[in-house]
Amino acid sequence: xxxxxxxxxxxxxxxxxxxxxxxxxxxxxxxxxxxxxWISSMNLTEKAGIVTGTLSGVCIEYVAPIERLxxxxxxxxxxxxxxxxxxxxxxxxAGVTTAATWxxxxxxxxxxxxxxxxxxKGAHVILGPSGGPLGRSAWGGRxxxxxxxxxxxxxxxxxxxxxxxQDMGVQASAKHLVGNEQExxxxxxxxxxxxxxxxxxxxxxxxxxELYLWPFADAVHAGVASVMCGYNRVNETYSCENKHLMxxxxxxxxxxxxxxxxxxxxTHSGVRAIEAGLDxxxxxxxxxxxxxxSYWGPNIPEAVLNGTLSMNRLDDMVRxxxxxxxxxxxxxxxxxxxxxxxxxxxxxFDMLSLGTPTPVGRDVRGNHSVLIRQIAAAGSVLxxxxxxxxxxxxxxxxxxxxxxxxxxxxxTGLIYPDDGFEIGTLIIGGGSGGGRPSYIVxxxxxxxxxxxxxxxxxxxxxxxxxxxxxxxxGIYPWPDVCLVFLKTWETEGVDRISLEADDDSAQVVNSxxxxxxxxxxxxxxxxxxxxxxxxxxxxxxxxxxxxYPGQESGNSIMDILxxxxxxxxxxxxxxxxxxxxxxxxxxxxxxxxxxxxxAWQSDFTEGLFIDYRHFxxxxxxxxxxxxxxxxxxxxxLGSSLAVAPSRKNLTGYPPRVNSTLSVGGNPHLxxxxxxxxxxxxxxxxxxxxxVVQLYVSLSEANIPPNTPMRTLRGFEKVHLETSExxxxxxxLTRRDVSYWDVMAQDWKIPAGNINISVGFSSRDRRIEATxxxxxx
Numbered sequence: 001x002x003x004x005x006x007x008x009x010x011x012x013x014x015x016x017x018x019x020x021x022x023x024x025x026x027x028x029x030x031x032x033x034x035x036x037x038w039i040s041s042m043n044l045t046e047k048a049g050i051v052t053g054t055l056s057g058v059c060i061e062y063v064a065p066i067e068r069l070x071x072x073x074x075x076x077x078x079x080x081x082x083x084x085x086x087x088x089x090x091x092x093x094a095g096v097t098t099a100a101t102w103x104x105x106x107x108x109x110x111x112x113x114x115x116x117x118x119x120x121k122g123a124h125v126i127l128g129p130s131g132g133p134l135g136r137s138a139w140g141g142r143x144x145x146x147x148x149x150x151x152x153x154x155x156x157x158x159x160x161x162x163x164x165x166q167d168m169g170v171q172a173s174a175k176h177l178v179g180n181e182q183e184x185x186x187x188x189x190x191x192x193x194x195x196x197x198x199x200x201x202x203x204x205x206x207x208x209x210e211l212y213l214w215p216f217a218d219a220v221h222a223g224v225a226s227v228m229c230g231y232n233r234v235n236e237t238y239s240c241e242n243k244h245l246m247x248x249x250x251x252x253x254x255x256x257x258x259x260x261x262x263x264x265x266x267t268h269s270g271v272r273a274i275e276a277g278l279d280x281x282x283x284x285x286x287x288x289x290x291x292x293x294s295y296w297g298p299n300i301p302e303a304v305l306n307g308t309l310s311m312n313r314l315d316d317m318v319r320x321x322x323x324x325x326x327x328x329x330x331x332x333x334x335x336x337x338x339x340x341x342x343x344x345x346x347x348x349f350d351m352l353s354l355g356t357p358t359p360v361g362r363d364v365r366g367n368h369s370v371l372i373r374q375i376a377a378a379g380s381v382l383x384x385x386x387x388x389x390x391x392x393x394x395x396x397x398x399x400x401x402x403x404x405x406x407x408x409x410x411x412t413g414l415i416y417p418d419d420g421f422e423i424g425t426l427i428i429g430g431g432s433g434g435g436r437p438s439y440i441v442x443x444x445x446x447x448x449x450x451x452x453x454x455x456x457x458x459x460x461x462x463x464x465x466x467x468x469x470x471x472x473x474g475i476y477p478w479p480d481v482c483l484v485f486l487k488t489w490e491t492e493g494v495d496r497i498s499l500e501a502d503d504d505s506a507q508v509v510n511s512x513x514x515x516x517x518x519x520x521x522x523x524x525x526x527x528x529x530x531x532x533x534x535x536x537x538x539x540x541x542x543x544x545x546x547x548y549p550g551q552e553s554g555n556s557i558m559d560i561l562x563x564x565x566x567x568x569x570x571x572x573x574x575x576x577x578x579x580x581x582x583x584x585x586x587x588x589x590x591x592x593x594x595x596x597x598x599a600w601q602s603d604f605t606e607g608l609f610i611d612y613r614h615f616x617x618x619x620x621x622x623x624x625x626x627x628x629x630x631x632x633x634x635x636x637l638g639s640s641l642a643v644a645p646s647r648k649n650l651t652g653y654p655p656r657v658n659s660t661l662s663v664g665g666n667p668h669l670x671x672x673x674x675x676x677x678x679x680x681x682x683x684x685x686x687x688x689x690x691v692v693q694l695y696v697s698l699s700e701a702n703i704p705p706n707t708p709m710r711t712l713r714g715f716e717k718v719h720l721e722t723s724e725x726x727x728x729x730x731x732l733t734r735r736d737v738s739y740w741d742v743m744a745q746d747w748k749i750p751a752g753n754i755n756i757s758v759g760f761s762s763r764d765r766r767i768e769a770t771x772x773x774x775x776x
Contacts (some may be wrong), residue, residue, distance in 0.1 A: 080128025087361025111164025144527025221664025391563025431492025
């Protein structure tokens with residue numbers, strides 16, 4: 001039988017479980033059997049209803065019920081940082097903040113807590129987590145929704161987030177497959193009457209596998225229920241019509257047994273998209289203003305009856321959608337949909353403005369504020385701390401100054417407008433990844449609370465225009481310490497045009513620092529890297545990158561500034577000294593050239609060299625490197641790194657498996673082949689946590705050209721009391737020490753030396769060792 005026939009049959013095979021896969025084989029088969037029982041009794045119209053979304057006015061996306069079968073329908077809700085269209089729900093720290101914790105337990109707990117709120121609101125599917133955009137470009141407008149431009153770190157975060165979500169009985173949807181790396185021209189547009197296609201991410205096969213597909217493999221291996229395709233094109237074909245991505249790779253190579261759903265209005269065809277592997281069209285209609293029209297819906301029964309769509313393929317689509325529904329027990333007393341979401345369905349639209357009474361939302365927040373505060377503090381990265389400026393010393397504080405447009409309550413209330421806002425703290429980005437907080441603890445709130453505890457006064461000025469001009473009217477006497485809060489508004493639909501923080505931030509910092517010499521602390525709330533021309537100002541003695549912290553923003557940052565919590569966050573990206581040091585800019589075409597039907601091409605010519613890999617390859621010194629973060633204590637590694645192969649008689653390529661469908665890909669890719677261990681000690685004056693990071697360098701003599709000199713392949717976060725030592729262990733899988741062989745279309749372990757180094761950042765690697773898995 002040909003490989004192509006096997007691939008086509010793979011969609012109907014039983015999943016083979018890879019090492020550590022959370023999918024219970026017996027339970028999956030039982031769920032699939034339930035799905036098949038329903039399918040056998042469904043008519044064509046009902047099947048079409050399962051795979052085609054329906055606008056509900058309550059859920060952002062919806063699959064309508066089938067009452068005679070007892071199917072309650074599916075409510076799908078944004079987004080990756082909490083349920084967006086909800087009253088009395090939490091806004092959690094963003095993905096990038098969570099990645100900055102480098103804490104696998106917190107990644108899991110965040111997923112679990114978010115899922116508890118989604119479930120209590122009656123939402124069956126979380127539209128997240130996000131592994132695309134990965135973060136190819138520092139200017140990407142949605143990088144903050146995901147985790148890190150490093151695929152390994154993002155993959156671990158995807159894995160633990162998905163497990164946390166689905167252990168609560170809620171479906172996760174990994175998005176966006178794949179190459180969704182810019183917002184500019186992300187959708188087709190009409191310019192001067194001409195249709196202009198969406199941006200095409202043109203990615204070579206090796207780069208696709210080793211960078212952009214990597215975290216989706218982790219998601220599939222974790223048992224994710226669904227995968228969402230994106231708006232962009234990939235190698236000239238729309239993501240949601242890309243058979244190579246959805247059938248050959250996702251459902252074939254990675255053995256994904258769940259369903260592929262479209263992003264919101266990302267479906268551009270009927271049978272063509274279905275045959276390419278798309279299983280669910282959301283939200284169904286062609287637009288919000290054409291509710292009765294759809295490429296799918298009633299066109300599906302017609303396509304089956306006229307022979308252009310096979311019944312087997314339609315049944316496969318329905319099976320893929322219903323099996324996770326049964327597998328996670330969503331047919332067994334699932335909560336009803338909170339009707340309060342009705343008033344929030346259209347972003348920025350509030351029924352109260354029409355004078356119509358609305359129901360109070362179901363309060364699902366529980367005690368999640370505690371976890372939100374913990375994650376936000378753990379995801380705050382101390383970048384600079386000279387003269388022991390931090391933690392703040394209450395014995396020397398009688399007067400605290402708070403400056404910057406990011407410190408106070410938002411002037412627009414709790415809902416952020418699409419274009420941001422001038423004054424007010426920023427806790428999350430905009431668009432579908434945002435949230436609707438029921439409260440915000442601002443930095444000013446928390447500073448005032450701290451000041452009351454220590455008997456200090458607080459003075460403040462939030463007008464960045466005045467501050468940049470050096471106008472400090474009313475500030476007297478001058479503060480003992482100046483806290484400057486900066487923000488960078490980032491949102492879906494728009495890419496960044498500058499890497500500086502907003503609102504004359506550089507001038508604000510320099511202006512405050514000139515009047516507060518040696519005691520200026522800068523805190524940034526941003527969704528990614530900021531250029532910091534003021535970082536070397538000697539009067540700026542401390543810097544904290546606090547990212548997007550969620551609703552407990554002020555409490556979490558004061559936990560760090562006051563020393564209640566020892567900072568342990570590490571950068572999940574690189575901060576460059578200059579914006580020009582980054583590669584991979586956003587493609588933005590202007591003038592007549594922009595009107596070409598296929599003008600918008602983004603060629604990923606940098607290949608594997610993004611973020612720290614690029615800085616290493618070009619020998620560029622960053623301002624703060626990937627994995628960097630300071631502490632109030634100090635840590636040291638032991639004198640040696642123990643490295644030992646854990647398997648004998650390894651072959652270059654993984655052994656073949658009998659089934660063409662193995663969840664997460666060939667199960668041998670997930671087997672441990674190298675075990676490492678190292679001691680880490682707290683040598684400083686106080687207890688704290690650190691992250692020990694492991695990087696792998698493959699033998700240059702036996703790998704293809706344009707291979708990064710090192711890649712992250714392990715990390716562990718550990719809490720240590722003063723003078724305590726612990727042994728940290730790492731297990732490297734076959735995939736971790738392989739590269740994608742384009743000719744063989746498989747992962748290959750190279751012969752020769754494999755160098756393994758450990759340390760506290762990508763450029764602070766303290767010790768190393770070498771192992772050989774295959775002889776040259």
